[in-house]
Amino acid sequence: MKKNTTMNQVCNLSSGTIVNGKWNGENYTVIRLLGKGATGNVYLADSKKGKVALKLSENSMAITSEVNVLKRFSKVQGTSLGPSLLDVDDWKVDSQKILPFYVMEYVQGNNFLEFIQERGIVWADVLILQLLSNLEKLHQQGWVFGDLKPENLLISGPPPKIRCIDVGGTTQQGRSIKEFTEFFDRGYWGLGTRKAEPSYDLFSVAMVLINASFPKRFTKKVDVDGKTQLFERIEQHPYLLKHKQVLQKALLGKYTSALEMKTDFVHLLSVETNKAKPRTQTYKTQMATANKAKSQSPKSANSQANQTRKQAKKTKRRKKTSGILETIIIILGVFIIYSLYAYHYLM
């Protein structure tokens, strides 16, 4: 999208600048720039309500459209689709310049990729389930998020909670997607149209997971079709491979609702959890058998010193492996319990 240089000059506010609302009379003291978007800049600011995020733009149409989306989001019960809207006003910069702005809740936290890089890919499961719940509610209201990408997903908490920011791409179902980023756009990969429908967002969800596994985004190859290239990527990463079925269906637009995708996702996770159990039992059984055998043959152990030394080494190795395995099992257990807790608590 074309950048408006005048806007960028005016919108480059330094720390301490006071933005005064012409109509509502609220004052906001700029702390720092949070980010620059295509339509304006977002600042962290101090206000009588505490820290807030303030978006300033020369483009009053864009501000109005985003404000309308945030208002609509606030009516969707039980979700955290976007930051809550706190104020909408104009700022009289000088005698000739008036800039529209809106103030929203400051969502403190890392974006999706930063969070995953810090905590590990296993967290993607919990976050994607939350995202799918939010999308389901948004789609039910007749809207599509559009520009779904890791930068637009902030993780607040604890407990970790996914929040969609940058509502500029939110489009009414049936219309053409307003804003998109190539990597997350099914049109770019030749896997569908840019018509706003739930499957458009669900394709992007799959791409968010692919991006979480391959943080360096790749471009579409000229000589290979999009489907082949993306399916190949899925085969190359253990996390993606584990979610292959769901990802492939989402990429091919086979899900007509976020709920359907979420159900498949939950099913896949429960299958994985069940698979993990017998492996643990088998190992324990093996250990018990080995210990039993060892205690039943002390004589042969005494007469064969070499064998005993080897046995001791083996046992030491086994104990070490057992320790590592136990730690993994405990971490896995805690994670599953936490996931269930987060899942029930947040959904």
Ligand SMILES: Nc1ncnc2c1ncn2[C@@H]1O[C@H](COP(=O)(O)OP(=O)(O)OP(=O)(O)O)[C@@H](O)[C@H]1O
């Ligand atoms: N409510 C918020 N709380 C915290 N940070 C925010 C909030 N809103 C925006 N930001 C930060 O400001 C950045 C710019 O936000 P904005 O939504 O305007 O632009 P963008 O995502 O770059 O948009 P575009 O895709 O329109 O270019 C975001 O990437 C994010 O880092």
